[in-house]
Amino acid sequence: MKSFRIAFLVAVCLLTAVAHHSLALAEEALCTCRYCESASARLGFGVDLGDDGPHYAPVRKVDVQHIKLDITPNFQERTVGGTTTIRFVPLRKAIDVLKLDAVDLTITSVEGSTPVSEFDNTSKDLTIAFAEPIPVGQESWVTIKHHCQPQGGFYFRTAEMGYPEQDTHCWTQGESHYARQWFPCFDYPNEKSTTEVICHVPSDMTVISNGRNLGESIDPRTNMKSVHWLQDKPHVNYLICVVAGYFDKLEDAAGKIPLGYYSQPTLSEHAANSFQDTASIMNFYQKEIGVAYPWHKYDQVTIRDFMAGGMENTTITTLTHNTIFTPATENIRTSRGLDAHELAHQWFGDYVTCEDWSHLWLNEGFATYYTHLYEGEKFGRDAMLYGLYRDATNRVLRNGANDKRPIVWKKYRNAGEQFDYRAYPKGSWVLHMLRSQLGEEMFREAIQSYLKEHALTTVTTPELQAAFEEASGRTFDRFFDQWVYHARHPDLKIRYRFDPKLSLAQITLEQTHKVDDDVMLFNFPAKFAFLCDGEVVLHTEDVTEAKHEFYVALPAKPEMVQFDPEYTLLAKVDFDKPEEMWINQLENAERATGRILALEALAKKKSNKAIDAIQKSLETDPFYGVRVEAAEALGKINSDESRAALRKTATPNDARVRLALVKATVGDYQPEEVSTLLQGAQAEKNPAIVAAWIEGLAKYSDEPVSQYLRASLEQESFRNEIAEAAVEAMRKSGSSQYVPDLAEQVARHADNYTTRGLASLLKTLASLSDEKQEKLQSLGQIAPHLNDPREDVQKGAIEALGKLGLEEARPILQAYADASHNDQLSKAAESALATLTKDSTPQPTELIELRKQMQDLEKSNDSLKKKLDELEKKLEATEEKKD
Structure with a gap:
């Protein structure tokens, strides 16, 4: 064994030496040879060796019956610690070892109903060995004390991180496998249990979690509040949620179901806009689905810089704070779709849950489709079909044309690959086709049976197919085979x-x-x-x-x-079809989708007759979606006649149509119309439409336009929408004339920008900076934002340094590329370095590639060394045990 270890060390050293020697030779001679490229192919540098499946749900060795979490988040240190108690029963055979998922957790003690002989935790899991086997069916428990500074799964938003102090809060995000980053658990969706949360926070904070609030108390010695929540119906691990911090609350009810709406104090004055449909959605779903809302209450909580739109945790949905909007945008901004999607998950995803990620469409396809159904309930069938049309056109038909992956697909590298158009809009379309073939009543009967039969359990696609077959008395083998188990569309x-x-x-x-x-x-x-x-x-x-x-x-x-x-x-x-038939369809089709398809065809004809028909539709069609598509169709034609048709159209009252008309109007380059366009922009009051005017004006360099864009930087709007649109317009203009204005924004008004907006501001400043001195000045303004506690701003600053094209930025970027504490920033730095190298003094492609290989090899060697050190320690321990 010792001789193997020595040989292994020698091999590592030789490999490293050969690589360094190759780089030295390359810098002298590779200008005239192709060795580097061929060596890369032979040695396999950069080849993705990730696991490509197939993936199946893991075998359950125990039945987890209950999880109790007793936690204390530390807002100053951004850590979380506490105890997890898991009650379980062995399945099929006795167990003497229990293995749990636990990523980068410090485990300080483990106790059990059966004595624990030993435990071991790695960076990925916790293994608990019992003194004696636990027999099948014997209810048992383990209690684990742990703490961590989580890199995922549990998140903080504090003043030290750049957020308003009065908005301080923390929250959890479990889907798909992130709960394991803050407490030990069986972290896969084929396990359901009841859960309990006790959370300790400062006395003036609020704690929201799954299920029922059993009460709260304040310790007079510490002034800490303890809040106790119980979810008494089983749900999967990734749906466990804790949110704590400062919130303002609105209350409502849907029948006897209490509804709570929590938002940050700095945003709460507008919160009612976002939640105005919740009770109506709840009532409609209960009627449409035929199964009563299955939980005790329903809360929604906004989260600052949430990584997604929303997350359907059982009884408590977390939402991006961007879902909050003001009435100034009229009907352009709405939270209705997000609200409806996440609420549908309380049945489809929470009450009945996909067993593994290959069947994710059973969660997301249903939530997407029922969102369309609610739109139809509120605004009519055309509204429902328009949502399906946009999903098909913009996502499924476009993304699915060259995609050979079916909806149910097990060869993914990670669960995140499943969260795409196949699970969401294509899954929704599968349900729409089934409903269309069966009829609404039979479809409802099948869905009701499916939910009742599989309530509080996990399912796969065959269970859904069986429900449709039982309700209809017909087979759906071919249907599911072609639409779900095979790829594409006809x-x-x-x-x-x-x-x-x-x-x-x-x-x-x-x-x-x-x-x-x-x-x-x-x-x-x-x-x-x-x-x-x-x-x-x-x-x-x-x-x-x-x-x-x-x-x-x-x-x-x-x-x-x-x-x-x-x-x-x-x-x-x-x-x-002949043009006349398309015009007749535009005028006579009963459904809005038929009229929209006619618009698509007529836009390709581009004749004066087609333009007149489209313009008439833009002004007179009864459905707003047709008018929106008519405006877009005229914009695509891009002719003098289509532009004239847009100009003669009366200003629509519906802001959605007005927005489409503006986008179509400013889409083409019309230097002779700059004055008219500018007047239109200055007359508009709706900030969402103002932003569209600004974007369209980016292509003009006229002084009045430049002045307008500069003035827009100073214009106040909710979430700084207008100023951030001006920054984007300046970026698109490519003009360095705006560098002083952008620099002023960075220096004096950075706090006004959203996280994403500030990142964009930094990158725009970098990309427009021209002369060397100007670039150096911009470097001085961008670099301090590398220390911004918000990761998205840090990434923006890193990307900006790459765009500057300055060699002076290389050491800074290299430091981030070499850092191992944050993979996202490291990857961003590597990409910026590649951009910097590409834009700097030309070097042989082979030399650049070999440098990249060396960086990859050095990282590989570091990993190899760590594994070797671990192996040596294990060998020494084994030899000492033998002695």
Whole structure:
């Protein structure tokens, strides 16, 4: 064993020496050879060796019945400590070892109902050995004392971190596997238990958690408040949540269900805007789903600089503080969609939970679809279908065209890869197609049965399929196979001809996508609507082949032929029809989606007749979404006639349409219209629309525009929206004339900017700085923000240093690249160094690549050395034990 250790050390040293020697030779000679590139290929530098699955839910050796957390967050040191008690029962066979997930936790003691003989914690887990095996079915417990300064899972927002002191708070985020970073647990969604939280905070703070508040008390000696929460129905580990700090609260109710809305004191005056729909959403879901809200209460809490939009923790949803808005933006800003999505999760994701991440769509697809259903409940069916249209067009059809991954996919490298368009909008569309085929009542029956049968458990997709089959009495094997277990969507080419002698419509429908092992030939009902002398004739064909041709007898030649009139099929459709038919569809289609599809086709025609029809729709269509799409269609045409049509359109009352009209108006370069555009911008009061004007004016260098952008930097608006839009416009302009103005903002007004806005300000200042002296001055202003306690600002400062292109920034960036305490900042620094190297004095590609390889090798050697040291210690301990 000792000889192996010596040989191993020699190998490491030789590998390092060879690499350093190669770099020395490279700097002298690699200008004229390709050795570096070929060596990189042979040695495998930079190859991602991560686990690519397939991934399955881990086998449960015990049934976790209850988790009790007794914790104390320290806001000054940003640490959390306490005890975790886990009550469990062994399954199938006796256990003498219990292994828990525990990342970078310091474990100070472990006790159990069965004596603990030993425990060991690494940077990833905690292993507990019992003095004797615990038999199957015997209820047992362990109590673990621990503390940590968490790098994830548990977060603080304090004055020392750059936040208002009166907004001080902390919170937890468990999904997907982050709870293990602040307490030991079985951190996977196929385990459910009841939970309990006791949290100790200063007496003037508020604590919110899952379930029921059992009470609170204040210790007069320490002036610390203890708040006790109990979640008495089982839920998965990632849904455990604790939020503590200073909050203002609004209260409401949906029937007997108490609703609480918590927000930071500096934002609370506007909080009511964000939560105005919650009670209505709750009432609708209970009626639509057919299962009563399954928990005791429902709270929503805003979080400063939350990493996502929201998180559906059981009975307590955490939300980004950006969900709060003011009435100044009229109907452009709304929290309704986020509110509806997270509330739907209380049934789909919390009450019934996906067993592993390959079935994530059972959580996210449902939450996305029921958000659309609520939109339809509140504003009509067109509103629901418009949401589905935007999801299909902007996300599924675009992202899924070249993606061979199905919805249920087990070969992910990490759980985060599953949180994409497949789980959210495509999963939603699968449910919409099922509802369209079954009908609303049968769909509700299936969903109600699914939830009741699997209440408070975890599920996989076959359980949902079984519910639909039981309710309908038909098989859905093919449907789930093509839409859920295989990738993509159909591409359809549709052609129409009319035989006037026989009064027959001839339809040819062809599936043109490539069919292979990953993508099936689709089987679906194809629906057509024919408008003949004011009468609508409906016809449905079951498509089962690659090419399907059929005839439909009609009373007269149709003025309109529409495919999928109710918008029930997820597909990319190429339907070549005469312009007149598209205009008739724009004027006569019952559903807004049919009219929107007509707008898409007419925008490609670009004729004066098409432009007139689109402009008429922009002014007169009864549904706002059609008017929005009409404005966008005119903007895409980009002709003198389309611009004239935009200019003659009356200013819409609906702010959403007005915003679309502004974006279309300023989209093209129109130097002769600068004065008119500037007048429009200065007349607008809605800050969201002002921001759109500002963005569009970025392409003009006229002095009045420059003055307007400078003045916009000083204009007050909620969350600094207008000033931050001006910064973005200055960046897009590419003009160094704004450097003094940006420098002034950094020096005197940095506190006015949001976290993201300040990062953007720093990067814009860097990218516009021109001469060497100006760059050095900007370096002096950017560098201090490397010490900002907010990670996103630090990353912005690091990226800005890369954009400066100064060699003086290299040592600073290298220090961050070499640091191991924060992977995100280290990666940002490496990327900035690459940018800096690319922009500096040209060097041979081979030399740059070899330097990168050396950096990777040095990191690998550090890791190797740590593993070797650990191995040596274990060997020495083993040898001492033998002696």
